[in-house]
Amino acid sequence: MDLSALSLPVLLAIFIVAAVAIWLAGIKLSDTTDILSSRLGLGEALGGAIILAVVTNLPEIAITVSAALKGDLGIAIGNILGGIAIQTVVLVILDAFGLGKSGTLSFKAASIPLILEALSVVTILAVVVLGHQLPASLIYFHIPPASLLIVIIWMVSLWLVNKANKDLPWKEQGQAPDSQKEAKGHAKDKKDQQAKAKSTGKVTMLFLLCALVTLVAGVALEESGDAIAKEIHMGGVVFGATVLALATSLPEISTGLTSVKMGDYKMAMSDIFGGNAFLPVLFLIAALLSGKAPLPQAQNTDIYLTSLAILLTVIYICGMIFRPRKLFLNMGADSLLVLIIYLLGVGGLLVIAH
Template sequence: MSDLPLPFLCLLFALAAAVVWRAGTVLSRTTDRLDEAFGWGEAIGGMVLLAIVTNLPEIAITASASLQGRVEVAIGNLLGGVAIQTVVLVALDFAARREGAPLSALAGSPQLKLEAALVVAMLGLVLLGHVWESPPQVAGLSVPGLLIVAAWFAALLGMRRLSRPQATPADAANATPPRARPGLRRCLLHFAIASLATLVAGVALELSGDAIAEDLGMSGAVFAATILAAATAIPEVASGLESIRLRRWQLAMSDIFGGNAFLPVLLVLAALLSGQAVLPQLGGSDLYLGALGLLLTLCYLAGMARRDARRRLGVGVDSLCVLALYALGIAGLAAMSP
């Protein structure tokens, strides 16, 4: 794709972004409907359905790069995605500014706190897997890799126990009226079509963005942490804004935390497909981005624990801290990149 002219690449990038944006709004609406139909609860719907589907481009890129033996591409994209997707919550917080209280206070629940803690634990296991020299292998996977998968499934079970069959009273009162929603079969069809559109357009988005950065001569590490990571976060932005419009605060935050918790699992997929030990191959910029994502998540975990009802500049104090830390983090990454 790098052989294509730059104007064509920019047009392809814009078209793919538009498709992903539209698909993201459909995914949020249909996930909300499926939550109600099956009684999963917003946190489960966000962590499992919405989080995995909006990360379909990452799954495709990880599989393709790993089968080609280019695991460094998968690593940089996945760890860079955790940080930028956490910053998406700043935009969602600002979008809900008319509600008075910050998003973390509106949506803070035991399920969301568990999801945020899971993100911290998963990133911690990734860092542990890097520094653990020659860890034991079980069925072709290292012990840290197995712990990553086990932690994710254990969190799903914990979430299921904490979730309720119906939305919280506050969400039920704030939710928009049904307004002739489609039937369940049509809803499932719309969900499947939007998922496929997210996959195809998301891959086109990443490939065209990669080619644009190559033409512009951008640093690989900075590009992965900014432009490419922002491109892969478009599904989360679209679905999150639609969740905010529907006043589904938990669904909006759970999509982000659930997706960030799922991304380290894809490192295990990369190890299986490539036949290589992926975690020991983490570079300095990868470790840097992983630590940055961990710090940003801790900001929102603290915000949900404090439940501060004040806003500053339209967002919560936790969102301001996240924005400042991310700006400093990217500046530091640019300084350390060749």
């Protein structure tokens, strides 16, 4: 669809309506995913890590597919890598507005499996930087080696995290003392109990409907966002990494706030790290559809965002190790540092993008 002929107010209206649709559909997607994973016994690895990572990132999937089919991967690359940075900042929102003054998110959620999840994000992003250095001609059957390696690392990390959650040779399975009292993922069972009057068939239909709404809204976001960026003379990379990335992160915000409000702090952090580890997997989809290696096409701004995402993730790894208790502006010291560095990072992005 070509929206370039529309006026700026109309484009903004489309963008806002699409963002609201993604927010509302994202809430239902999270709820129905948790209910189905609980009823069908899918387990945390499949139901929690894979399915939820896919459904909460449906807007990014729609944007990547749309951009790849058009052969213009610039905004998709910026959205994926910028999305990882801004989804990490979602943890700041959960810490400040989800917990309030009851404590800090990293103190309540800290565990070795969560640290392992965060390390998988750092590892995958390191491969993104490596893949950027490879020649664009290094691609076989529409499969670039770096994009394939990212998928392999993601799958291995899922196995390691699943194993760590079940059989970790540490005291209390690597769970920090005085963290959340109920087991990680207990919010899923509570949602299932609250929806016990609804049949599995109805829940499945609602899940599919919300997934469709999210996909359509994701395409509308990408198309209207691209047109808005041109109208206001804002670089596609900067727009994709900030405004568009924030809009497509709405499902993560809604799911995370729900988990935090239900006292499942570990799942809230796990969903963010799991989604961040999944996003670079979309580079393989982009390569298969476009026939081009995405990572060598990444701009200096994209690699800058990748480095920023690594830095923000490392801060939260340190936060889960040291578990700060003291609140600053209603959040932990790690969240405050992440917020400051992200804002400074966006300022740096604006400088190098011009």
